[in-house]
Amino acid sequence: MGGVQKVETAAVSNAALAQPSKPSTLTDTELAAIVKAQLTAGQNVLVVVNKYTAALFSGSSDTGPWAIACAGELGTEFFAVAKAKSIAKRLWVHNTLEPKPWALDPSALPKNQLVVTQLTSWMKSLDGRHGHASPETKAKVAGLAANRCQFAGCGEDLSAHLVTGRAGNFSYFAHIIAASEDGPRGHATLSAQLADAPDNFLLLCDKCHRLVDKVDPDSYPTDKLQNMRNDAINEVRRLLDTLRYPEVERLYIVGNVTGQMPHISDRDVDSALWKAKLRSSPKAADSVFSFGGAHHAPHDDAYWPTVFKTLQFDLPLFQSKLNGVGNSGRPRPPLAVFPLHGTSILILAGRILGDMAGTHVFQPHRNKVGEHMETRWAWPDDGVSPAPGKYQVKELKPNTAQSDEAALLVSLTYGITTKRLPSPVVVNDALAMPTLEITVDNPNPAIIRHPDDLVHFGAAVDDALRTLQDTWKVKKVHLFVGAPTSAALLVGQKMQARHQATFYINETLPNGPESVFAPTIAISATAVSAIRNGQSVSLQT
Structure with a gap:
């Protein structure tokens, strides 16, 4: 502070060279509270301060011994405490150029009582808000930051007040390498050279600016702040680039398959869409077939009556959206579909959704160790386009007897063995119909x-359906699907109304991993019916 003797690096004692542990770093408010408590308790307080941060030591007398109390920011609240005449005589100060004032040996430092004139001088030196940035530099820095705080994890809008929303300039242009050699992260030659260089600035809010420059500058070295700046600029660029992406409406086909409803966050979905070079429309996401969160129990007598009661209301609304009636006659909007439900519901939803252009289906992915849940809908970075022939259609039993009934197995997640198939598909552990x-x-x-x-999987489904309906000309297909949710939905999408066969959907009984399949619903060209009670709902618009 002004008028107080400065002791340079030579004053560092052996205790300082031992590099003591760094004390707690506090804000002005927190630091002021500690000073007040120490002085009120009759202690002496020694403030060792450089031009941007301070360390506080306390002692029973003005000669010590001194113990480190804390480090951090000196601001208006500290000065308010320091001005109190009843305690100011026990408040001492030492100015230094050392970047780590808390590492100095207080017993080796000369000190003076803190006086009001010194406080006034110090206050005038605090407002480094605009630094040495020229108007041109400020404009470039603010533009690269999109007027958002660039501190990692903050992102505060600096063009409006956080609470009132009032427009204004609430930004601080913080030097990465200080504008002066004795500032935080100062440098003998680069400080002057980079004082107005746009790539030497971070745009920060007030609290983040105080943190990196005054409260805890030692924890934010040059390379850390430079990386923070680069990451923030890249993220802003990435987010703004999404404005070029086609807009899609979100459709969630999500149900309770594990005993609780899964949560899909907007952030999760947006990340997946951006990676696919798509973006969400402003319209709220539609959620269908949740059935009030009822647990997916396709073999329980009480399940399908509840489902069909909901379908009677959901289907007309869903279909009107798809055929344009619900959009005031406008064409069907491009859709991004996020499926996470039981197999029977996903196949039914796919049948209603149809196999039309402009439908983007996403797949939930199991998280790798260390991955965040927000990434589970995004296509994995290590995913590659499959080689031709990855998805194969195999004839397990030919239709030599011209049967009008056949079975279709979809074995992607696991192989479906004959011991898991019910009668009449299997008799005496052998396939009894074309498969x-x-x-x-x-x-x-x-x-x-x-x-x-x-x-590629869709092409294989098309091949299988052509064989079933055009070559074998079957009227009834027993369908068994062991596949990821997106593939189950796609099977339903390929099941168009023009196909005359009725599909009998099967799911495994809840008796363990090798349990037998049993039928749940039948989907015809015109309706969906529950196998257990015969209840049906029309699929015709």
Whole structure:
């Protein structure tokens, strides 16, 4: 502070060279409270301060011994405490150029009583808000930051007050390398050279500016702040680039399959869309077939009456959206679909959704160790477009007897063995009717890793359906699906109304991983029916 002797590096004692542990770093408010408490208790307080931060030591007398109390920012609240005449005589100060005042040995430092004139001088030196940034530099820095705080994890809008919303300039242009050699992160030559360089500035809010320059500058070295700046600029650029992406409406087909409803966050969905070079429309996401959070229990007598009661109301609304009636006659909007439900519901939803252009289906991915939940809908970075022939259609039993009934197995997550198939598909552990299987060399839960997986799988489904309906001309198809949610939905999408066969959807009984399949619903060209009670709902618009 002005008028107080400065002791340079030579004053550093052996205690300082031992590099004591860094004390707690506090804000002006917190530091002022400690000073007041120490002085009120009759202690002496020694403030060792450089031009941007301070360390506080306390002692029973003005000669010590001194113990480190804290470090941090000196501001208006500290000065208010220091001006109190009843305690000011026990408040001492030492100015230094050392970047770590808390590392100095207080017993080796000369000190003076703090006086009001010194406080006034110090106050005038605090407002480094605009530093040495020229108007041109400020404009460039603010533009690169999109007027948001660039401190990692903050992002506060600096063009409006956080509480009142009032427009204004609430930004601080913080030097990464200080504008003066004796400032935080100062440098003998670069400080002057980079004083007005745009790439030497961070745009910060008030609290983050105080943190990096006064409260805890030692924790924010030059390289850390430079990386923070680069990350913030790249993130702003990435987010603004999403404005070029096509807009899609979000559709959630999500149900209670594990005993509780899964949560899909907007951030999660937006991340997945941006990675696919899409963006959400301003319209709120539509959620269908949640059935009030009822647990998906397709083999319980009480389940399908509840589902069908809801479908009677949901289906007309869903179909009107898809055919344009619900959009005032406008064309069906591009959709981003996020499916996470039971197999029967996903196949039914796909049948209603249809196989139309402009529908983008996403797949939930199991998290790797250390991954955040926000990334589970985004296509994995290591996903690659599948090689031709990954999805194979195999004829397990030919239709030599011209049967009008057949089975279709979809074995992607696991191989579906004959011991898990019910009668009349299997009799005496052998296939009893014509059967096709869509499969891969290595069935596993993570088989769908790339958008092209759905394209190739869809082509295999088309091939299988052509055989079933155009070549074999069957009227009834027993369908067994062991596949990721996106693939189950796609099977339903391929099940168009023009296909005359009725599909009998099967799901496994809740008796363990090798349990037998049993029928749940039948989907015809005109209706969906529950197998257990015969209740049906029309699929015609």
